Amino acid sequence: MRRLAALGLLLGLPAGLLSAQATPRAPSRSSTSASIDQSRRTAIVTAAERVSPSVVSITVTSRQQARPRSAFDAFFFPQQGDRVAQSFGTGFVYRADGYIITNQHVVAGAEQARVALSDGSEVPATVVGTDPLTDIAVLKVDRTDLKVPAFGTSVDLMIGEWVVALGNPFGYMLGDANPTVTAGVVSATSRNILPSGEQTGLYLDMIQTDAAINPGNSGGPLANAAGRIVGVNSSIFTQGGGSIGLGFAIPIERALRVADQIIRTGQVRRAWWGFEVAGAEAMRDWRTQGGVTLSNVTAEGPAARAGMSRGEVILKANGRTLRNFLDWESVKLDLGVGDTLRLQTRAAGVTRTRTLVSGDLPTVTAERVRIMADLELITVTPAIQAERDLKAEQGALIVNMPANITEATGLARGDVVLAIDRTPIRTAEQVAEIVRGLKPGQPFRVYVERQGRLVYTDIALR
Numbered sequence: 001m002r003r004l005a006a007l008g009l010l011l012g013l014p015a016g017l018l019s020a021q022a023t024p025r026a027p028s029r030s031s032t033s034a035s036i037d038q039s040r041r042t043a044i045v046t047a048a049e050r051v052s053p054s055v056v057s058i059t060v061t062s063r064q065q066a067r068p069r070s071a072f073d074a075f076f077f078p079q080q081g082d083r084v085a086q087s088f089g090t091g092f093v094y095r096a097d098g099y100i101i102t103n104q105h106v107v108a109g110a111e112q113a114r115v116a117l118s119d120g121s122e123v124p125a126t127v128v129g130t131d132p133l134t135d136i137a138v139l140k141v142d143r144t145d146l147k148v149p150a151f152g153t154s155v156d157l158m159i160g161e162w163v164v165a166l167g168n169p170f171g172y173m174l175g176d177a178n179p180t181v182t183a184g185v186v187s188a189t190s191r192n193i194l195p196s197g198e199q200t201g202l203y204l205d206m207i208q209t210d211a212a213i214n215p216g217n218s219g220g221p222l223a224n225a226a227g228r229i230v231g232v233n234s235s236i237f238t239q240g241g242g243s244i245g246l247g248f249a250i251p252i253e254r255a256l257r258v259a260d261q262i263i264r265t266g267q268v269r270r271a272w273w274g275f276e277v278a279g280a281e282a283m284r285d286w287r288t289q290g291g292v293t294l295s296n297v298t299a300e301g302p303a304a305r306a307g308m309s310r311g312e313v314i315l316k317a318n319g320r321t322l323r324n325f326l327d328w329e330s331v332k333l334d335l336g337v338g339d340t341l342r343l344q345t346r347a348a349g350v351t352r353t354r355t356l357v358s359g360d361l362p363t364v365t366a367e368r369v370r371i372m373a374d375l376e377l378i379t380v381t382p383a384i385q386a387e388r389d390l391k392a393e394q395g396a397l398i399v400n401m402p403a404n405i406t407e408a409t410g411l412a413r414g415d416v417v418l419a420i421d422r423t424p425i426r427t428a429e430q431v432a433e434i435v436r437g438l439k440p441g442q443p444f445r446v447y448v449e450r451q452g453r454l455v456y457t458d459i460a461l462r
Contacts (some may be wrong), residue, residue, distance in 0.1 A: 004089035043225040047164050048181045050227030054093040054149040057116040057168040064108040068316030090167040090220035093146040099104040100139040102219030104130040107137045129262035132421030136258040153230030154251035157186050162225040184211030192326035201422040204330040206248040207231045213247030222249040270443040271335045273360035274301020277325050291315040292322050302356045316344040361443050361460045376400035392416045392449045396428040410457035415448040
């Protein structure tokens with residue numbers, strides 16, 4: 001050590017430099033541990049920490065009609081009756097004073113709902129209102145100190161950016177209220193999903209992600225890496241009931257808009273434009289057609305007042321190019337009563353710009369009980385399916401309907417009612433039960449099979 005110091009003086013180096021370089025110090029155990037901990041704290045960890053306190057677990061009790069599982073059950077146990085069933089879902093805090101957002105299909109048919117909060121407490125919840133068309137529902141609990149998350153936006157999502165899905169796929173089976181967190185990327189945006197199997201109703205402009213979304217995650221938040229909620233987990237494509245990397249979330253802007261309307265009025269007002277466009281049967285033609293064709297224009301409606309007529313082709317709506325009827329449904333879903341719509345249309349080779357202002361969905365003037373009395377329905381059976389050459393294996397066939405009801409509802413004799421909103425129809429009695437349970441003025445969508453094609457119409461009962 002003395003020789004190194006003498007050499008340093010000889011070379012004119014600062015005192016202690018050679019000795020310090022000759023004896024480097026090893027990093028301490030505490031600094032190494034801190035470095036590792038810092039590397040573990042990724043953006044995903046931070047995002048999960050920010051959102052988790054606002055995630056809730058939802059338990060719903062409902063009454064379901066017990067159906068025979070086989071021909072033997074039907075023979076030996078003909079009187080199945082009703083049974084009480086429990087289902088589970090997820091939600092997240094919307095407002096500190098007790099309002100919670102979830103999916104409509106999570107609380108459908110609920111006789112009782114309970115919510116487990118992040119602090120471990122479990123409280124009863126009231127269903128404030130639901131909107132089956134967007135699959136959004138709002139619950140209310142008696143609390144004023146809930147943790148409200150940060151809300152982001154879905155319009156600037158980038159394909160490939162990180163997102164996290166939070167939910168409770170096992171309900172109460174895990175014994176605590178802490179949500180499950182899965183991570184993935186935004187796989188696509190503006191996805192439109194057609195009804196298939198037990199999944200009824202359209203899902204429009206959805207966010208696609210490969211973050212695992214499993215049954216029970218429905219209604220939970222999808223958050224970006226900054227910990228801001230950008231969507232509401234809603235549906236999956238699956239073959240065995242679990243996630244296969246195809247999950248879909250409702251854009252948060254739509255969910256918040258619907259939740260606001262539900263809290264203010266208890267339901268959502270549907271915008272009405274006074275025209276219908278060619279549906280699923282025309283999808284194969286959109287590449288050559290370059291738009292959607294008006295199949296019907298209601299007299300004295302907003303479209304008729306703007307000079308539009310049947311056969312006119314809509315090319316763009318509010319700047320969005322329309323490829324098929326799903327693109328139009330996506331635009332329409334996010335517009336409210338009194339909103340302005342700018343259309344670019346083509347008719348007889350001439351391109352025009354049309355401006356429409358929406359009205360309220362017209363209500364059916366007849367009383368709902370009268371409608372059901374005048375509407376003759378029969379349950380679809382294998383014999384009826386074969387006799388009428390129907391594609392549907394189940395549903396309610398309309399065998400008779402007065403002309404005034406046909407004009408008011410858009411339904412027709414020979415239609416098979418497949419679903420009302422997101423509820424599959426299996427019997428004629430089920431249609432009557434659902435309609436009688438609707439609130440006055442509440443809009444609902446009826447999906448029917450008509451001449452082998454899927455058709456739907458929106459109805460509001462006065």
